[in-house]
Amino acid sequence: MKVNKELLKGSTAVLVLTTLAKKDQYGYELIREIERQSEGVFAFKEGTLYPILHTLEAEGWVESYWQVHDGRKRKYYRITDKGKQHVKERKAEWQLFRTAVDRVIGEGGV
Amino acid sequence: MMQITDHPKVRQFAAAVCEQVRAREVHEEIKRELYAHIEDHMEAAMASGASEEEAVQKAIVAMGDPVGIGQGMHAAHRPRTEWGLLILVLLLAGTGIFMMFNVDTVYKKLENGMNGLLDKQLFFAGTGIAIMAVFWFFDYRKLRRWSELFFAAGLVLLAISPLVAIKVNGISAWIGIASLVIYVPRMAIILLIIGLSGMRPAYQLGWKEIALQFTFRGLLPVILFMQMGVYTEGVIYMAALVAVLVRMRIRWTQLVGILMAWIGLLLVTLYSSERLRDRLLSFMYAKDDPLGDGYYYTSTLKAIQDGDWWGNGFSAVNDWLSYIHTDTLLPYFIYCFGWVAGGGLIAMAVSFFYRTIKVSKKAREPFGQGLTAAIAALFMVQISWSVLMIIGLAPFTGVRLPFVSFGGTNTVTDFLLLGLLLSVYRRKDIIPRGSSSTARQATR
Numbered sequence: 001m002k003v004n005k006e007l008l009k010g011s012t013a014v015l016v017l018t019t020l021a022k023k024d025q026y027g028y029e030l031i032r033e034i035e036r037q038s039e040g041v042f043a044f045k046e047g048t049l050y051p052i053l054h055t056l057e058a059e060g061w062v063e064s065y066w067q068v069h070d071g072r073k074r075k076y077y078r079i080t081d082k083g084k085q086h087v088k089e090r091k092a093e094w095q096l097f098r099t100a101v102d103r104v105i106g107e108g109g110v
Numbered sequence: 111m112m113q114i115t116d117h118p119k120v121r122q123f124a125a126a127v128c129e130q131v132r133a134r135e136v137h138e139e140i141k142r143e144l145y146a147h148i149e150d151h152m153e154a155a156m157a158s159g160a161s162e163e164e165a166v167q168k169a170i171v172a173m174g175d176p177v178g179i180g181q182g183m184h185a186a187h188r189p190r191t192e193w194g195l196l197i198l199v200l201l202l203a204g205t206g207i208f209m210m211f212n213v214d215t216v217y218k219k220l221e222n223g224m225n226g227l228l229d230k231q232l233f234f235a236g237t238g239i240a241i242m243a244v245f246w247f248f249d250y251r252k253l254r255r256w257s258e259l260f261f262a263a264g265l266v267l268l269a270i271s272p273l274v275a276i277k278v279n280g281i282s283a284w285i286g287i288a289s290l291v292i293y294v295p296r297m298a299i300i301l302l303i304i305g306l307s308g309m310r311p312a313y314q315l316g317w318k319e320i321a322l323q324f325t326f327r328g329l330l331p332v333i334l335f336m337q338m339g340v341y342t343e344g345v346i347y348m349a350a351l352v353a354v355l356v357r358m359r360i361r362w363t364q365l366v367g368i369l370m371a372w373i374g375l376l377l378v379t380l381y382s383s384e385r386l387r388d389r390l391l392s393f394m395y396a397k398d399d400p401l402g403d404g405y406y407y408t409s410t411l412k413a414i415q416d417g418d419w420w421g422n423g424f425s426a427v428n429d430w431l432s433y434i435h436t437d438t439l440l441p442y443f444i445y446c447f448g449w450v451a452g453g454g455l456i457a458m459a460v461s462f463f464y465r466t467i468k469v470s471k472k473a474r475e476p477f478g479q480g481l482t483a484a485i486a487a488l489f490m491v492q493i494s495w496s497v498l499m500i501i502g503l504a505p506f507t508g509v510r511l512p513f514v515s516f517g518g519t520n521t522v523t524d525f526l527l528l529g530l531l532l533s534v535y536r537r538k539d540i541i542p543r544g545s546s547s548t549a550r551q552a553t554r
């Protein structure tokens with residue numbers, strides 16, 4: 001299934017933050033993880049992840065650091081407390097939205 | 111496998127991304143991150159049987175459009191402006207200028223011979239804003255290289271001050287150059303805090319080095335301030351030093367050691383300085399001597415009470431507050447415009463220093479972190495002291511409300527410090543992570 005692009009755009013940040021909440025990851029690892037978790041629904045151009053990560057860092061939602069892993073230097077991202085707070089708020093919004101949509105289209109019985 | 115950078119296509123891709131990013135400093139880090147990603151992707155492709163050339167091709171196609179990525183990167187690494195801070199300061203400075211107009215009108219009515227405060231304050235604020243602009247766009251990190259020199263200059267200035275300065279009220283703290291009169295302790299404090307911020311991050315220091323640093327940075331300046339009799343600046347300096355050390359994650363046992371040493375120094379000074387003892391006693395027993403040493407507190411409290419909710423109006427004559435353009439500016443403001451406006455002014459000043467703390471939290475590298483922490487501490491002490499003082503909760507000194515009360519050296523340097531804060535904030539997203547990443551690791 002392919003998902004509407006606009007819908008994807010807004011949720012990517014939350015998706016990234018939620019994935020980082022589990023453990024610190026570097027870009028490549030993160031993309032593979034999101035792909036796996038979403039069973040291929042969220043498959044975007046890999047390079048577009050980096051502007052998102054850098055914007056999240058400017059917002060103070062993630063922090064980055066370089067670390068050697070398997071003999072290769074990688075830039076890891078770690079979620080901050082502020083980032084966790086942001087995810088919490090977005091999740092609450094999403095719940096509200098989902099229940100509302102469920103109610104409308106659920107009862108409509110299309 | 112060849113080196114990743116040996117592939118012209120990979121290099122072209124990274125270069126096309128970076129071409130969109132105007133902040134050159136971050137290019138290297140962006141490239142390294144992209145290379146690492148492409149390498150990982152190639153490795154995966156080759157593991158499933160692709161040739162090296164095919165793998166490069168696959169990895170780059172999977173990345174997507176380099177121009178779009180570059181534009182996104184540019185948006186994440188643009189210079190930033192702390193508008194909130196700037197607007198608050200302009201409001202505070204505007205209030206100050208308006209108050210000088212107010213004070214000029216009152217002094218004219220009182221015929222006390224003081225006049226032209228508005229013109230002078232306008233000149234100071236104008237000069238200050240020009241200097242602020244210079245420091246704002248100047249890369250503050252260049253100051254780091256000279257930080258030891260700044261520190262030494264601050265110490266020398268304090269040490270020679272008693273020899274060359276003009277004595278007023280028993281304190282030799284003013285130096286006249288042409289028609290300008292400069293308040294030495296304030297100049298010294300600016301030099302000293304820039305100097306402080308250049309020190310090695312505190313968490314890297316052992317006890318021996320902390321002791322050495324403390325002697326030069328903690329004791330020497332404080333003793334010089336105390337000897338001059340300018341206790342306010344001494345306290346502000348101590349707060350700035352603590353802020354720098356805490357921001358750079360000093361071990362708390364070392365911090366306790368430093369505080370103990372200062373308490374010792376304070377006790378010795380209290381024992382030997384009659385002047386300081388008198389000042390403290392008059393603060394503690396102000397109520398017993400309402401017309402003598404306690405006059406300041408009685409008069410400010412009365413002015414605040416008389417102000418009531420809405421005040422006595424513009425240029426309300428008050429001949430029992432002394433120095434309404436400096437020492438009693440805040441109570442006089444409340445006397446004129448009431449508790450609501452007074453509360454508003456205080457709220458503005460408090461949200462200003464709150465924002466300075468936030469700037470410090472966002473600073474990227476140790477020098478900027480230390481510098482902004484020191485500046486935040488300086489403003490915090492000045493603002494809270496000048497508010498607590500008028501209700502008798504802090505000893506009366508010549509401490510000024512930043513940007514608002516009258517003063518040449520003070521107003522100009524307030525703006526200079528603001529320029530430094532804006533400069534640090536401006537660069538928060540255009541400084542690469544690489545430089546401070548090793549430092550962060552060490553603390554974890």
